[in-house]
Amino acid sequence: MKNGKPTYTYNFLGLKRFTISAKNPVPAGKATIRYEFAYDGGGLAKGGKGTIFVNGKKVAEGGSNVPSP
Numbered sequence: 001m002k003n004g005k006p007t008y009t010y011n012f013l014g015l016k017r018f019t020i021s022a023k024n025p026v027p028a029g030k031a032t033i034r035y036e037f038a039y040d041g042g043g044l045a046k047g048g049k050g051t052i053f054v055n056g057k058k059v060a061e062g063g064s065n066v067p068s069p
Contacts, residue, residue, distance in 0.1 A: 001026075002021060003025065004025030004026060005021050005022045005023070005024065005025050005026070006021070006022045006026060006033050006035075006052045006054060006059065006060065007019060007020070007021040007022070007052075007060075008020050008021075008035055008050055008052060008060075010050065018062060018063075019062075020050055020051075020052060020060045020061060020062035021052075021060055022052060022054065022059035022060045023059070023060070024059070026054055031054055031055055032053075032054070032055055032056070033052070033053070033054055034052070034053040035050065035051070035052055035053075036050070036051045036053070037049070037050050037051075038050075038051070047063065048063065049061060049062070049063040050062055050063070
């Protein structure tokens, strides 16, 4: 959470980072926040797409192309 908004930062060995964040803060009251990562596959460190959900609704997504070290 950053400023009330669900946020996720992927950090690959300090060499590459990407951040996804919802545009709006989470509403007051109970909420279910979920993060899913869909790996691109094909070996180690190939990247993928991250998605943040709030109460079952997609609120942010982004991808990474991660270089091999």
